[in-house]
Amino acid sequence: MDLIRLKNVSKQYKNGVTAIQDLDLSIKKGSFTFVIGGSGSGKSTLIKMLYREERPSKGQIVVGGVNVVKLRNTKVYKLRRKLGIVFQDYRLLPKLTVYENVNFAMEVIGASKNEARTKVLKALEVVGLKNKIHNYPDQLSGGEQQRVAIARAIVNEPKLLLCDEPTGNLDPEMSMEIMKVLDNINKETGTTIIMATHDKEIVNKMKKQVITLKDGRLIDFKEKGTYHEAI
Amino acid sequence: MKLFRMLGRSFRDAFKSVFRNFSLSLASISCITITLIIVAIAIIASFNVKNFTKELEKDMTIVVFLDTKATEQEVTSVKKKIESLENVEKYTFKSKNDVKKEMVKESDVFKTVMDGWDDENSPLKDTFQVKVKDIMKIGTTARKIEKMDKVSVVRYGENMVDKMVVAFASIEKVAYGVVIALILVTVFLIVNTIKLTIFSRKREISIMRLVGASNFTIKTPFIIEGMVLGAIGAIIPILITTFGYLAFYNHFEGYLFSPVIILIKPEPFIYSASLAILIIGIIVGMIGSAHAVRRYLKV
Numbered sequence: 013m014d015l016i017r018l019k020n021v022s023k024q025y026k027n028g029v030t031a032i033q034d035l036d037l038s039i040k041k042g043s044f045t046f047v048i049g050g051s052g053s054g055k056s057t058l059i060k061m062l063y064r065e066e067r068p069s070k071g072q073i074v075v076g077g078v079n080v081v082k083l084r085n086t087k088v089y090k091l092r093r094k095l096g097i098v099f100q101d102y103r104l105l106p107k108l109t110v111y112e113n114v115n116f117a118m119e120v121i122g123a124s125k126n127e128a129r130t131k132v133l134k135a136l137e138v139v140g141l142k143n144k145i146h147n148y149p150d151q152l153s154g155g156e157q158q159r160v161a162i163a164r165a166i167v168n169e170p171k172l173l174l175c176d177e178p179t180g181n182l183d184p185e186m187s188m189e190i191m192k193v194l195d196n197i198n199k200e201t202g203t204t205i206i207m208a209t210h211d212k213e214i215v216n217k218m219k220k221q222v223i224t225l226k227d228g229r230l231i232d233f234k235e236k237g238t239y240h241e242a243i
Numbered sequence: 244m245k246l247f248r249m250l251g252r253s254f255r256d257a258f259k260s261v262f263r264n265f266s267l268s269l270a271s272i273s274c275i276t277i278t279l280i281i282v283a284i285a286i287i288a289s290f291n292v293k294n295f296t297k298e299l300e301k302d303m304t305i306v307v308f309l310d311t312k313a314t315e316q317e318v319t320s321v322k323k324k325i326e327s328l329e330n331v332e333k334y335t336f337k338s339k340n341d342v343k344k345e346m347v348k349e350s351d352v353f354k355t356v357m358d359g360w361d362d363e364n365s366p367l368k369d370t371f372q373v374k375v376k377d378i379m380k381i382g383t384t385a386r387k388i389e390k391m392d393k394v395s396v397v398r399y400g401e402n403m404v405d406k407m408v409v410a411f412a413s414i415e416k417v418a419y420g421v422v423i424a425l426i427l428v429t430v431f432l433i434v435n436t437i438k439l440t441i442f443s444r445k446r447e448i449s450i451m452r453l454v455g456a457s458n459f460t461i462k463t464p465f466i467i468e469g470m471v472l473g474a475i476g477a478i479i480p481i482l483i484t485t486f487g488y489l490a491f492y493n494h495f496e497g498y499l500f501s502p503v504i505i506l507i508k509p510e511p512f513i514y515s516a517s518l519a520i521l522i523i524g525i526i527v528g529m530i531g532s533a534h535a536v537r538r539y540l541k542v
Contacts, residue, residue: 063453092455103450119252120456122245164454 014038021071031057033228044198047208049225055208059176095172096165100180102157104149111145114164135163155186175207212239256464271436275476278425283484285418294507307371308396317393330384334373433531441539469532470525477524481517
């Protein structure tokens with residue numbers, strides 16, 4: 013079953029830059045997909061359209077049965093609750109501890125304390141940071157901070173996890189650590205993962221589905237693919 | 244349950260934020276305070292003016308003096324004409340004799356002088372005492388009566404009344420102008436305070452949006468922050484209203500300058516005035532913050 017379906021999607025920014033052109037795509041539930049491409053290939057724009065930070069100029073996007081294009085601004089939060097998002101720069105709140113950072117996601121959607129506590133601890137266990145719940149972000153390594161961000165993204169048990177270059181700031185060793193965590197989440201809970209990256213090594217090692225973008229167009233879509241050499 | 248949790252969170256965030264940006268909060272609070280003090284004075288003054296105008300109106304009468312030579316028939320015709328006037332609420336007729344009797348009662352000197360007068364050579368005049376419905380139109384009504392046949396003089400304390408009405412009307416206008424100007428400045432300051440809060444919490448807001456916080460959850464703390472600023476700003480004006488008015492009332496023993504100007508009794512007046520000030524403070528705060536949220540918080 014397809015979790016994500018894009019039909020004829022184009023995106024042109026107001027400054028005239030065309031980021032995505034005529035993209036047709038469907039991604040199955042439970043899959044792990046890399047989106048690769050050079051700078052300006054439209055990776056980030058694609059991810060942003062999936063969580064409705066950007067609207068396509070043309071075409072249709074359906075995520076988990078929700079028509080993202082027609083979604084009103086005031087209803088976007090309903091979509092966001094169904095997915096988790098991880099960025100290159102972690103986006104943690106520096107004044108909150110690890111626990112509080114993850115709990116923040118539960119708190120703002122109005123979860124009860126008990127429910128939140130159980131879920132937060134479970135998420136931190138999945139990313140292997142249960143022993144650091146009282147630390148602050150600046151006391152953690154980059155890899156650990158990214159794991160906190162992943163815990164925050166999965167705490168509400170989303171169907172879909174979107175990652176925009178999550179290993180971009182990390183050295184190869186830490187990057188592999190993150191990939192293990194993500195692979196684990198994908199296998200254990202069946203969460204669909206879409207990850208934009210330009211890390212050749214990771215893509216080749218993981219042997220997952222690979223979408224290759226160039227100048228906003230889809231040039232390759234492979235099961236168990238490797239890094240496309242044309243980039 | 245969920246709603247209460249969210250509101251609890253909003254209140255906590257709002258209070259935190261007030262103290263986090265304390266210098267700017269203080270600017271807004273001081274401005275609200277000054278505004279509300281003036282609003283309070285305006286409220287107290289205008290209610291007192293209304294009160295004593297009403298008191299004054301109760302005593303306000305047009306006294307119509309008829310010609311000494313007016314016959315009984317002519318008196319009846321004047322009476323009918325007065326009756327037909329729109330602004331007349333009620334009237335009483337006092338004949339020369341009634342007036343004489345009243346005056347005689349008042350002092351022995353009058354008695355000796357007046358005892359010599361009879362109906363024919365009495366310098367006294369028959370009078371009508373007319374009460375009007377609308378005090379603002381008393382002048383027009385008086386002039387209409389003055390034009391009637393056999394009416395010699397009409398008196399209604401025109402100078403004092405006219406001057407007072409004009410003076411209070413202009414004081415009221417100036418007060419409203421000042422209050423509106425101050426409220427605008429206050430709203431502007433609150434907009435800026437909330438704007439700063441929004442900017443200082445940009446990161447937090449962006450994360451809230453990412454993890455699926457509803458617009459209501461994101462906006463409410465800022466709106467409440469504005470209301471909290473308004474409420475805090477109302478504290479000093481309320482104290483001033485309560486204790487200031489009490490002291491004022493006691494000092495003048497309930498009258499201002501002359502027994503004509505009666506002050507409103509402090510209780511329960513100060514309580515309702517305080518409540519009004521608090522509500523105005525909160526509403527002004529809310530308007531400011533709602534404006535800032537609409538302008539600077541793109542969600």
